[in-house]
Amino acid sequence: MAQQQEFRTTQRPPLDLSHHFSQTTKNRLSSNVKGLYKWFQLPGMQNVAGGLPHESYFPYDTLEAAAARPSRFDEPKSSKGKSNKPAEWHVTVPKIQDTTDILKKIDLSTALQYGTAEGYPPLATFIRKFARDHLHPNVPYAEGPEIIMTCGSTDGLAKAVEALTNPWNKTKDWIRDKEGVLFEEFAYMNAVQTVEPRGLNVVTVGVDADGMRASGPGGLADVLENWDFSKGKRPHLMYTVTLGQNPTGSTTSIERRKEIYTLCQRYDIIIIEDEPYWNLQFPSSRKHAAKYRGEAAVQADLFNRNYNAHGRSSGYEFLDSLVPSFLSIDVDGRVVRLDTFSKTIAPGCRLGWITAQPAIVERILRITEVSTQQPSGFVQVMVAQLLLQQQGSPATARKSADKEGLGWTLDGWVQWLAGLRDAYERRVHDMCSVLEEGRTVAIDRPAAHRRSSSLDSWSVINKVPMYEFDWPLAGMFLWVKIRYDTHPLLEIYGAEKVCTALWFFLLKKPFLILSAPGTMFAPTEAIRRGRAFQYIRLCFAPMAEDAVTDISQHFVAGCRAFWQLENFDDIEELDDSVMPEKMGLQMC
């Protein structure tokens, strides 16, 4: 413990990065509400200042839920993929919880009232401790990072972009003022659409299985060193998903992180690290892949390295086993990390948090006060009570003094995260196994249109790969590269039409597979027109657990049938093809 203390206090504070703030963000007033709190807190003080409705006018007298125990994922499952046992626990939020401790006062009189932009105190305090002491126990700058609750990571990103970029207008602004944001070459388009309408340059960096590439052509160093200033400023902001990147599924190793971070220091870049899949890391993927492909063919092991050996343990074996955040190497305070409950509780929460150096969080707090104000009290209080329900609350008072009615606590939260990981690890195994085993197809009819020598070569072998992929080490996605070059009709239709036809063909009976075409993840027109079409993103999350294998088999069967087609005449959508990316489909 003494060592830990020293670890904290010998560090330097984060850099002043306020030159990155947008003009609007610089203009925002500072706030010092706390000065007035002394009046609020005087016993008997009658607050007739704020326009706060009295809680007796709220039509809800309790909020309640039937909820899971954190051990749900460890329990035996029925054949439907649901727990055999019914929900074992009733969460109850009373109208008024009689305590003056605002960290234990979890009730509707506080949660459904106006609150603070940091978040609901019991929940924000829990998350702050979780983020600082457990999830990122080794942030290298003095005093450590701050957190603020968000309405989910899309909201978090919007606020970070508002804080850190100036809009640019081509009709009146100088090109030298045009800012830019770095993205992986395939990216979550909603993030791109957050910055692009501001008139900013969307700058892409190459990706491999190890995440964003630091070196080589199209890698980060190349992009920054050879920046063409006639396009605008060199990018000062990076958006990256480092764990189970969406859509490629790649995971950024700690070595790669250090290379990227060093470049971001050199070029003064702030890193927005968006990690919705951070707890979904799959150490077994490498082993499974090696079983099929041999040790030499799979990437190096990212796990079980005890990254925290040189610093503090998270206090949990599960958390220690995870590839750590950029925050863990962020000596300058240039990392803004986005977290969300969307994948750990439910997307409809619209609840998450930002972790960053205090000065950046303070500016985002100011933005929050004049936009979302705070996440909905309904979700904040239900999550707070799930985690923190006390012995004395009405629901537990009726019961005996056992632990039945108590909240998950931090231990339960980590147990839930680990159980969720295990469940997704089974899914990735199920889907990848089927795709691995069904990768090739035998072409057993005359190749009517084969002419090139390369095609001739496999017409002899008669068995060709239909696609290739890496076993994802994290996340929810399989990024499948279509081997259009092995399709018998390539020469008639061309690569792009073959890939588009496959997407439409899979939609049809009996396959009925709605996948995400790679073009939906192309941040720029060049990438869209380039090689994006040859990818399909499959997600192993949306179906029931026991349906993953079956759906994966449908996908393989669809590919197989597609490779047997004599023509695409029945795929009438191919002519006036309206691919989802042209429809602006927002994909999660």
Added chain:
Amino acid sequence: MAQQQEFRTTQRPPLDLSHHFSQTTKNRLSSNVKGLYKWFQLPGMQNVAGGLPHESYFPYDTLEAAAARPSRFDEPKSSKGKSNKPAEWHVTVPKIQDTTDILKKIDLSTALQYGTAEGYPPLATFIRKFARDHLHPNVPYAEGPEIIMTCGSTDGLAKAVEALTNPWNKTKDWIRDKEGVLFEEFAYMNAVQTVEPRGLNVVTVGVDADGMRASGPGGLADVLENWDFSKGKRPHLMYTVTLGQNPTGSTTSIERRKEIYTLCQRYDIIIIEDEPYWNLQFPSSRKHAAKYRGEAAVQADLFNRNYNAHGRSSGYEFLDSLVPSFLSIDVDGRVVRLDTFSKTIAPGCRLGWITAQPAIVERILRITEVSTQQPSGFVQVMVAQLLLQQQGSPATARKSADKEGLGWTLDGWVQWLAGLRDAYERRVHDMCSVLEEGRTVAIDRPAAHRRSSSLDSWSVINKVPMYEFDWPLAGMFLWVKIRYDTHPLLEIYGAEKVCTALWFFLLKKPFLILSAPGTMFAPTEAIRRGRAFQYIRLCFAPMAEDAVTDISQHFVAGCRAFWQLENFDDIEELDDSVMPEKMGLQMC
């Protein structure tokens, strides 16, 4: 009905106001997600496209609440201001509701999943119908307005401002490009802080008891006609609270609305109408005020005029009795109305909606997709089920086929709104009566520092007014003007110190009244330094219903004691006074 039909179809469509859109908003891509929905909806389609976690991984199996019946406000009260009866109704949202009708499918599998930016379909559909057919049945443009759910009106305002203003940077932009927004001369500072950091001009318009003034010095016509272009563009946007304006409590009559609207047409201004208090209108205030002051002294009657006589009835007597929105005279589609559940359900909802012409709502939809995405599913589903719970839901299935387990429906919602109004009407009566009766104080000691002849005149009468106010016709606030000119110590301390001292004095025992100083509502430095200090805003909402009189008496007693003071020596805060507006306190 035939007449109503005709009323709709002979109208012209709203004007194209897209020249008001900010550059960023113009840049946003259009979206046509609906094209892909045909695939989503095919029976048996396996969606492996979206990164949607399966609902079996959500730790909540139900969400429930003990809730009020809409008749709660009509029931007898206990002495504590609470209903005698316990909560009479249990709301239950099941994990899965078995129906394919998305308007009736109110369950966690949909509400806690990713949703659409318009809002949760059952709720957004209810609100759309409520807004179009009942709240604003006479919107004069063809096809009527559209709605989109927001995370409360602060979020709605932020999105409207993002859609309709371009940030301006004094270090690089031309003054001719600087945009401006019109506000009432006293305003909700959070709204001012939404636009000011964008570098825009905050332009104030005078207010009287009838709302924003259209004519006369400092009225809207004066401000616009005599606009000084050396300050920037003439304002193209107005922010206004027309019903129970915050903080002045003024309510804009329909005649005044027409004058203002005509000016907004002439100068091409978009009106953002923020109405958190729209259902809290108090027809009895005028009558009560007249009892004390005589008929001649009170403003004209705004109510009982059957404004909808020339158009369609809302279908509800209560809604017809309310002063209608700017939307009801908005032939051009230049009104953006903000609504919120903060005052009708609870502030912690962070839930509201925008009503505007479809093209404006469409752009706000695009902003929503890359920021909040949607309000939290937790609040959306709880409000949806409160209003719409069906016979077939699990909670009601257990019961007999009576109406016990059913949602409020539209009738219940309007009944609740009316009941809430009645409750606030009792509050405004209680507070105003006490203040009315306690307005004057007898100065019964020698006036040590009286010198001027005007002061001498009342030293004879010996009874002076301490404050003045109008009985509010709507809202939550009393805007109290301090009659510092009658205070015996005026000449020693000056007007501003007298007012500031009163604010601090009221905070002290035995009064313990925390009120909102008028300076907190001054949008500009000129108004802040001018006459803002002479006001105090009192809110009759935050206390229990039966405490309003007592607290009001505390206020009067505090004023009375303050007028008896021989000096301000005991008000030590006066010297290094840190008034809340300097602390940036965010007031609701």
